[in-house]
Amino acid sequence: MTSLFAPPTPGRTPDPSLAHRRANATLTLQQPDGTPLADTDVTVEQTRHTFLFANIAEDFLATAQTSTAGDVPQNRVELLDGESPQDWADRVEALWHDVYNAGTLQFYWGSFEPERGAPRTEPMRRLAQRYRDRGTVLKGHPLVWHTVCAPWLLDEPVDEIERLQRERIRRDVAEFAGLVDMWDVINEVVIMPVFDKEDNGITRLARERGRIEMIRMGFEESRATNPTATLLLNDFDMSTAYECLIEGVLEAGITIDRLGLQSHMHQGYWGEEKTLDVLDRFSRYGIPIHFTETTLLSGDPMPAHIKDLNDYAPATWPSTEEGEQRQADELVRHHRTLLSHPSVEAATYWGLTDAGMWLGAPGGLVRADGTPKPAYDAFRDLVKGSGGTARRRTGPMAMAACGSRGSWATTGFRPVARRRRCRWTSPGPP
């Protein structure tokens, strides 16, 4: 057990020009017979960002069919005239895939296996496959957590809870290997052993074993089951508490692949200064960062005196016109800030539509009727604009492209993924 703590790494200076997100590529275009393709119009288009723009990988048809999540009016799906739930789901799903290349699948133990021994593996596999078929990078969330916890753990002594938790990790990580190769292994460990809102088996275990052994358990089992998976530690506590936890974990020799930093902003946008401060403090461990679970409201903010966000439940919490403009502005500023920091690899927004939004908050980028809010359009511009499409006439032998790191394609050609040098083996339609 050797300490993995390392002094703060260089190269963590934010750069608002986003130069570090771009790459230059020189493309040599060839005819099928290998001769240079000269003096031809080609269209080069970004098909995928290296940066992960993520949201919850949701089963939109299920959302549309049940339409009952939450007691808050705007939390219910609103079908347009004559529209079926399938139509609504198709519309929203198309919006999802138009901007996101990564999705978070919700594997809460209490909802995934509400009855012991009957995990909902098959519906989850179908959902995962549906996203993977579109090329979405998937992350499972979470394997260990004290909330939405399997209630039947409470019947067991602590040693058995640990055995069941280890078994659950091995089972689900193995079942989904290949489909889901990224996991929020353990969630909100800072509060885990002192969480007192609801008695649950995981808090009992965490109190007995300590935070670090809980993390070790999660990472060891996950790593052993899927050695190539990307494993995250995720928390909402942005204070020194999370720093202290991370330093303990590194000192204990546990390898964390990525750090997850939650950012529910129900009480107001953090702003650039706070966000950059958080990034400065947490990037110093040299672990790439996923900014997870971002929420920005298009309605009134939650009052500042609320400490546990779950304690706030207004009868109605409408999206307002003014709020929608503010949300659009803040969403773009937030993503620009994250993109400016070289340590950030992913930004996960927490829900696409107001329908079924956590806490009934008007935090969706799309209204409950499936129409985009200004924030969606602004975000789409950001995602598309940072890569985008370029029409170029090739020179005698080559062309240069410059854009966001990721995958690029020419229209009608097969997507190409080599960053520095791309080859087209067949010309396509103009």
Added chain:
Amino acid sequence: MTSLFAPPTPGRTPDPSLAHRRANATLTLQQPDGTPLADTDVTVEQTRHTFLFANIAEDFLATAQTSTAGDVPQNRVELLDGESPQDWADRVEALWHDVYNAGTLQFYWGSFEPERGAPRTEPMRRLAQRYRDRGTVLKGHPLVWHTVCAPWLLDEPVDEIERLQRERIRRDVAEFAGLVDMWDVINEVVIMPVFDKEDNGITRLARERGRIEMIRMGFEESRATNPTATLLLNDFDMSTAYECLIEGVLEAGITIDRLGLQSHMHQGYWGEEKTLDVLDRFSRYGIPIHFTETTLLSGDPMPAHIKDLNDYAPATWPSTEEGEQRQADELVRHHRTLLSHPSVEAATYWGLTDAGMWLGAPGGLVRADGTPKPAYDAFRDLVKGSGGTARRRTGPMAMAACGSRGSWATTGFRPVARRRRCRWTSPGPP
């Protein structure tokens, strides 16, 4: 490196009756020739508590002579008519020793060795000896801290700062062994690497090495130099951050003898509920607790919006009559709460007189003119009353005494320290 984390220990239930603080002793009284001392009046008196009632071990004469600490009026010593600084110091020192059996010596590196290579060892040794001569248990505070830090460290690279810090620990722990066998090894590590009020060598080092290696450094050097010393980790952060830090330290195999929990209450008394919550959370590690650095004001509280207490500097901050009554009530409640929790071994108040009080706050138990506030008297009643004096007539062969754990004596006899069975070898005057 084996983890020292252990599941929460039992026996941590608060008991307001303070039964756990009392012991029964059966005394067999003998004549000098060994025959039983029967049917005689004896007075049994508590001379010392096992519980440590502590305050800063201050050089009162120096305070009276300089009398300039702070710009706040009530922070200056007020001599009574015709009184010399020595008279004031004698009065206040007598008040100190009448209630405290333990003292904290201030070893801040920046004031102890403001000039490199010229530590103020001799004056400190005289001060320590003065307290030890009265039987006071002494603790040095602190060996490693980022505030009141030696400014000349800033001229050195990080490796040299570490070498100097290790050297400083070995030097001072060795110099004072026998006089000072208890140390706040390291102070406020939670904030140490992100402290940004003032550039200093220790924050630089902590950022490079990480919190846990800072703690390991402090404890290893202290332990190696004085293996019998009692070594504390001390912090003001009562949030989960300190819990996370402690769990990392235990996981890293570092032995912490006592946990120090600071409790400056410039913004208002915590009350029983918060205090017991803090004790419940921090006592679960099975490490005995010292409640350190308590301040309770006899004037207006500091506004709640102040985050760093150092940021508040009113022109005057008077002690008020109403405030003095409140302080007396809160001081007794605070100590009763600490005494009720079996894990607490010590309670350290942070300053005796308003003269020279940190931040110029009216937090002394004695006014700047050396007269006791109601809080002092109430505290004295608590300390004396919990042990006190008992006059008993012995039975034919023995007598039973019941009181606070500690040392007891009969009037005119030498103090006896055996808890369960005490012997007097000579009768004294009645």
